[in-house]
Amino acid sequence: MSAHHGCATWVECILKPVDLKPTLFxxxxxxxxxxxxxxxxxxxxxxxxxxxxxxxxxxxxxxxxLNRTYLSAVERSEQSISLDNVHRIAVALGTSAWKLLAE
Structure with missing residues (x-):
């Protein structure tokens, strides 16, 4: 055991258990x-x-x-979008970004 700093194996020394915080995954x-x-x-x-x-x-x-599947997810409101991509879509549609964000 002493060869592995008190661990049974070298893997046990490297892979220590950690508490995972709740995530949005x-x-x-x-x-x-x-x-x-x-x-x-x-x-x-x-x-x-x-x-x-x-x-x-x-x-x-x-x-x-942009990727078509990404755009499809954006149109289904399943994907978050950056301001840069909002601008790209607005330019491609020939409109202003604020118009796409207006209710």
Whole structure:
């Protein structure tokens, strides 16, 4: 035991148990941000603006330089979004970011 500083094995010395704090991770291991009403407003406005312009999610994602599945999650209000990406989507839709955030 002395060769491992009082541990039965070297693995036991390295892998010490730790108490984990509650997190916002779901069972699949994906971090979830608490959903805000503003996210729903943004999602609805993006869907409406995209439909008014006759754009598919794929086309809008390409124009904004974003991944289509990410854009789809944003439109379903499942994904949090950065201000930079709000701006990218607004530019791709030919509108202002504040209009996409307005109720």
């Amino acid at each position: 779901d069972p699949s291991g994906v971090k979830r941000t608490p959903k805000s009403p503003l996210r729903d407003v943004f999602a609805k406005n993006v869907r409406l603006a995209r439909a008014e312009r006759g754009l598919s999610q794929e086309k809008l994602a390409h124009e904004a330089g």
